[in-house]
Amino acid sequence: MSAIETGLHSPRYAALPPIFYRVVAPQALNEPHWAAISPDCARLLGLDPAHDFDDDTLAVLAGSRPPARLPPLATAYSGHQFGVWAGQLGDGRALLLGERDGQDGQRHEIQLKGAGSTPFSRMGDGRAVLRSSIREFLCSEAMAGLGIPTSRALTLVASSTLVRRESLETAAVVCRVAPSFVRFGMFEHFCHGNRPDALRQLADHVIAAHFPECQQAEQPYAAWFEQVIAASARLVADWQAVGFCHGVLNTDNMSILGLTLDYGPFGFLDGFDPEHICNHSDHQGRYAFRRQPHIVYWNLQRLAAALWPLIREERLLQALETFQPTLEAALASRMQAKLGLQHWQDDDWTLLTDLLDLMAAQGADHTLTWRRLCAVTAHGDDPEHCRDLFLDRASFDTWRQRYAVRLQQDGQPDAQRSAAMRQINPCYVLRNHLAELAIQAAQAGNYQEINRLRACLSDPFTERPEYADYAGLPPDWAHTLSVSCSS
Incomplete structure (x- = not known):
């Protein structure tokens, strides 16, 4: 055996x-x-x-x-x-x-x-x-x-x-x-098939195996659905923070546990573009990067519709109303850490939005911008030249001075903040061109690049000189790559 x-x-x-x-x-x-x-x-x-x-x-x-x-x-x-x-x-x-x-x-x-x-x-x-x-x-x-x-x-x-x-x-x-x-689509399957008995059996299985604490709730199915909503909201906040595009957010690709599931035509952002569509088959842009939170919510609505035989309609609607505040809290937590702030203030949304708008207008690289921002000091120094990622450097300099003032208010020592930010903002992500190089080598019979890339990405926050070729800007030919549902 x-x-x-x-x-x-x-x-x-x-x-x-x-x-x-x-x-x-x-x-x-x-x-x-x-x-x-x-x-x-x-x-x-x-x-x-x-x-x-x-x-x-x-x-x-x-x-x-x-x-x-x-x-x-x-x-x-x-x-x-x-x-x-x-x-x-x-x-x-x-x-x-x-x-x-x-x-x-x-x-x-x-x-x-x-x-x-x-x-x-x-x-x-x-x-x-x-x-x-x-x-x-x-x-x-x-x-x-x-x-x-x-x-x-x-x-x-x-x-x-x-x-x-x-x-x-x-x-x-x-x-x-x-x-x-287990996927959202499994519940849809038995609801649309008019099998409420099977729907209940599936929900009971999921709760017993993965949400046992919900069994003690006054309304176990409703308590479980609320946890699914929270896990889904936190997951899409993770994706938005790191610049990950799923590409095919169909309900059958949504995990009931809030896991990233079914890697088809996914992609990590190179230049920051909220409208980026990573799936060549997505002709209408349904799954564009900025739309991912909305689509996850839409999918949760479809799951709610499938669960109506188990949960009262008003409770389903109440649960769905928790998605947006959970998402906003999760995003605030993640972006606070990416910016290196000890405390999140309402004005920080403006600081963040202005940076993202500037990145989008300038096409600044998403991963490198956040990584180099880790070195910016409370005095406005920019030792890793984050400004060089922006064509309009003066606009970035203006934003950087606002950021420096905010860091001074926050009061955290530069070294301490920088170290914490480097555990949040990765040095390496699986860019499309890196995957493509591994694919080309493998198709020629050489699997070493797959294993080297996997080893690097297993610890994406620690900068290592032997992986310097994975940490730079993508080559020009990377912009010609496209991925689709054909696999």
């Missing part, structure tokens, strides 16, 4: 009736081989990165054979895609293998993405191509390094299996890890 199978439990989701899933055997890849392993995720699951990833583990995580005694499951769900009801969707290329006890005290679901077709594949082949699998592997671990709630990626398996998208590409499998992969 492989190391991954030892201690693998039947998923709690399998205790639900068969209407919730289908039992599906994975389909083997040709010539599967390791492309990348996340040591951090391995240790989270109690696995030894140096010894536990042998040929037996490869067979399971490549989909060459199912785990012993545990038939894999593909879960059923529906959802709204680009604002339109899409009906039944489901795990078209994802299989739930089981659960392992994590070193964090939680049980984690182990899921393969790209291990072949399922009854929910809807004319698809159930495969994931290498390029999108690399992006998901890297960004899952990069978001964990940033401290943003996310599904994790344990392994990336490459192969010689060919699949056709716009052209012939090789297939890959990512092993994804999360306490739960």
Whole structure:
């Protein structure tokens, strides 16, 4: 038995009736081989990165054979895609293998993405191509390094299996890890299917497994929904603070636990642009960067509509009203830390907004602006030349003097504040061109860049000279890159 199978439990989701899933055997890849392993995720699951990833583990995580005694499951769900009801969707290329006890005290679901077709594949082949699998592997671990709630990626398996998208590409499998992969769309599925019994069973499962404190509330379902709202609001605040664009915020891609889920055409901002659309398939700009908070709220409204058989309408509406203040409080907390302030004042919103407006007008690099701002002193010194990121340097200088006055009022020593800011404003993010370089190398058979980039992004706040090539402005060719839903 492989190391991954030892201690693998039947998923709690399998205790639900068969209407919730289908039992599906994975389909083997040709010539599967390791492309990348996340040591951090391995240790989270109690696995030894140096010894536990042998040929037996490869067979399971490549989909060459199912785990012993545990038939894999593909879960059923529906959802709204680009604002339109899409009906039944489901795990078209994802299989739930089981659960392992994590070193964090939680049980984690182990899921393969790209291990072949399922009854929910809807004319698809159930495969994931290498390029999108690399992006998901890297960004899952990069978001964990940033401290943003996310599904994790344990392994990336490459192969010689060919699949056709716009052209012939090789297939890959990512092993994804999360306490739960339950989505908003699962609740929509049973509500729209007129199955209130199944809806209640699903809610009871989620509460018992992940929100047990809500069981003691006067109205357990309402208390649980309020927690989902709060987690979702905090998550989108994290995205806005770090400049992350999800790209496909459909209801079936929204985690009930408030995790970043389903890495498709995502992107981190280079030059700051609130209107940035990272998904080439998003022709209407529905999921533009600035709209993400609104879309998360819209998705919560769809979840509320699905939960009406369980929760009174007035309580649902009251819960939804908590989203905006929770979001604003979360954003204030994150931006206060990014600016290095000990206390947040109402006037600080103006200071922040004026900086963001200036960044947008000048196209200043989002990550580098915030990182270099860490060095600005209460006397207005700019030792790391943040001003050089702005074409109109005089305008930035004017803002910087206002910021210096605010820092003086705040009273924190420069060194102390700078150190704290450097633990909030990353030096490294997974820029599109960095992922593209790793993809190009991998398509040529060299996986070293994936592993080097993952190692850097596992600690994005500590500046290290060996990763200097990851910390600069993107090259000109990076502006020509586009990502879409094709994977």
